[in-house]
Amino acid sequence: MLSSRKLHILQELMAAKRPITGNDLADKIHVTARTIRNDIKELHVILLRYGGMIKSTRGVGYELIIKNSKAFKGFLQEVLNNSTINTMLDVPEDRVLYILRKLLLANNYQKLDDIAYELYISKSTLHKDLTEVKRIFNLFNLELVSKPYYGVKVKGNEMNVRFCLAEYLFNRKEIVLDMQSQMQDVLPKDEINRIYTIILEEVKDNNIELSDIALNNLSIHFAIACKRIRNKNYVLLPPEDLEAIYTQFEYKVAKHIVERVEESLQVTFPKTEIAYIAIHLLGTKKMANISVNRHEFEGFVESALRDAIKEFIMLVDERLDLNLTEDNELFIALGLHLQPTLNRLRHGMNMRNPMINEIKRKYPFAFDAAILSREVFREKLGVDIDEEEVGYIALHISVAIFRQKKKQSIKSCLIVCATGMGSAMLLKYRLESKYSNQLYVVDTINYYRLNESSMEHIDFIITTIPIEKEFPVPTILVNTILGTDDLLKVESYLQNSYENKVDYLREELIFLHKDLLTKEEVIKYLAKKMEENGYVNHLFVNSVLEREKLSPTSFGNLVAIPHSLEPYTKETFLAICTLKKPIDWEGSRVQIICLLSIGENKTSELKTMYNHLIGIIENKTKVKQLLSCEEKDEFINTLNRGL
Structure with missing residues (x-):
């Protein structure tokens, strides 16, 4: 009834709280505005038959109007139930x-x-x-x-067929707890429900801790196994791989699950298939409590993995200066997570990460740190960690960074007030009440005592009078009775946003509306310009391309942030290019490229820089403004307002 594109347009119109323009729809659906106009006309004709219409207002946009709610609901139900190929043509x-x-x-x-x-x-x-x-x-x-x-x-290989099925048979981008509609091509709904219920009961009875995603994945693999066995397609595992499996507790659990499924679904599993299910359980089980004692931890996490994790964390500290070596919580969390991961990888089993794109976009700095695990685990454990597994490791790194940041987040200040102790204390209590977990007032003093005060542990000075003399820390001029503007000034210093963001930009390294066609072409173009201007040497471009091979740096909303594996310059800065048309960047559309050069020992700058760039990435309006800029000055001002 509806093509996938028209269905997408209808979904956007239904979700919109106000009229939506053709250009906005075109951006969301990745087509031209002309295509949107044609589709809207056809969709309007269809909706007229089912109690709806699309109102078009020049200069305002398109709006869905529902005149007959009952007829329209019936239409939606028909669309949802319609599984014909017509929804997939475009x-x-x-x-x-x-x-x-x-x-x-x-x-x-x-x-x-x-x-x-x-x-x-x-x-x-x-x-x-x-x-x-x-x-x-x-x-x-x-x-x-x-x-x-x-x-x-x-x-x-049959196992590879099943891995491919598991990856492409259902929604790979979302966590789907109701699998019925997604798996109906494999087994009837009631059989899928029975499999899920049996697995859930057995893992609970045997105290095997599974995440919702792991339980979902195991149910999916079980359903696929049933389908393939009924078609006489069996997993064949080498005998030497099975000897260690048969003695595992998980094999006994898998055997009991299989026996119940066989009885319920009237299907017979060979012994090797039971081992296949046991490998899944081995690859998903985890210890429920992170507060384990040393004996329990070492009994669960093998020594080779513990050594590899230590080396990985040391490498992260060496490359990115994160000071995570003494973070015992991170070490334990990675061990408990990676031991079942290692069990799976040794048997070639994949694991979806439905959050991977969000992780890369929201936590790029942690993702860069996690990528270092690939070379360590390949060398020390002989296993290859793919991008989706790196994403899970990045989450643990993010938690560690947040934990560290929380310890360091309270900033100290001096208050300088010339109108007496009463007003000074009022200012102090107002600030400490407003920013109780962010700000500590070390002292309230008169101006003449400022020269006598140590600035060693002071982050900034808050003053009610202008101070012309320079001090080693910033000064913030506020009114004695704090107003909204005063509070905004303080907040900007608490968030480190007082830094001059233009310092990260180089006017000679900004290139607008270029006609470049591939990812490699853009990276080589920007790297060459950086080299011609004396910022980097000829090795820089290869490092950027090597980093890109590990995982693409496209973060959505038409933006990519490629960078090198290691520092090549003393300062952190950007080379930026906008393109006439979006290009394919490993499956994502990209039109703004920010080639980031990481400064030596500038990890704090890097984290700040990433935060600024992510703020832009998530602001579609800002991206549009940047793409429309014709002059460098306009681009710098627009970018700086968004940083």
């Missing part, structure tokens, strides 16, 4: 997903003519989509084989 990504699912779930060859007919696309379009399908299959060591007059079929 977007190549959706077609690829459909083809992946079809081929993975099929037990026989599938004719390309039939797939093209189902999708209402030409053979040439189908062949373009199949190129992406083959690329995804390659990631799982699977092959798409063809046979004349029969069609195409997936070929490869």
Whole structure:
């Protein structure tokens, strides 16, 4: 009934509290404003038949009007229940997903003519989509084989087929606790519910602690196993891999779960399949309490992993100067998290991270620290940590940084007041009441005593009279009776936002509306300009490209922040480029590139810089303003207002 694009437009109109412009819709859906206008016209005609319409007001935007609530609700229900291919025609990504699912779930060859007919696309379009399908299959060591007059079929290790199914059969971007609608292509709803209930009861009875995501994933893998076994597709594990599994407590639990599922679903699991489920349990179990004693911790976390975690934290401190080596809470948290992760990785099992994009966008500094785990664990443990696992490690690093910041967040000040002790104390109590967890007033003094006061542990001075003499700390001039403007001044100093953000910019390193077409082209262009201006040497660009290989630095909302693996300059600064058109940056659309050069021993600056940039990334209006700037002065002023 509705294409995926029109359905997306309808969702945006329903969610909007006020009229939404065609340009805003185009940005959200990643199409041109002209495409939006055409789709709106067609959608309006459809809605007229079901109690709705789209009101268009020049200069204001589009608004959904519902005249017959009952008819419109019926229409929505029909749209939600409609699982026909017509909802997938417009977007190549959706077609690829459909083809992946079809081929993975099929037990026989599938004719390309039939797939093209189902999708209402030409053979040439189908062949373009199949190129992406083959690329995804390659990631799982699977092959798409063809046979004349029969069609195409997936070929490869059964476990890899199941991993691919688990990754692409359901929503990979969100945590979905209700799997019924997502898994209905695999098993009937009642069977999925029975599997979930059996697993939940057994892990509770056996005191195996699973997160909601882990429980969800295990249920999904179990459902896929049932589907594949019914089609006579079995996991074949080498005998030497199974010997250690059979003696594990998790194998006994897996066997009991399997026995109940077999009885409930009338399916028979071979012994190797039980081991496969046991590996899942080994790869998801965790200790529920982080306050474990040393004996319990060492009994759960193997010594090689403990040593690798210590080396990883030391490397983070060496590269980023975070002072986390003495953080015992971080060490324990990483151990409890990574031991089951290690169990999974040794058996080649994947683990979704539905928060990965949010983690990269909200905690880029912690993510950069977590990336260092890859080289340590590869060298010390012989395992490869992928981007999604890095995301989980980044969360633990973020908690440690927050914990450290909390200890250091209270700032100290002196109050200088010329009107007497009464007004000085009033100022002190007002500030301490307003900022009880952020500010400590060391003393209230007269101006003439200021020269005698030590500034060693003072962050700034708050004064009710102008002070011309320079001191080693900033001074804030306020009124004795604090007003709103006075409070804003104090808050800006508490948040370190008094720094001059223009210092991070270099006018000669700002390039607007460039016609560059690829990620590599942009990085090489900016790095070359930095080198020509004497900021970096020729090694800088390779370091940036190597960092990009570890994990793409596109953070959403058309912004990417590439940077080097290590410092190449004394100061922290940016080279910035805007593009005429967005480019593909590992699956994300990017039009503003901020190439960040990290200064030597400037970790505090780096964290501040990241915070400023993330503030811009999350402000769509600011990004639009930056993209529209024609002159460097205008760009700097616009950027500085957002920093």
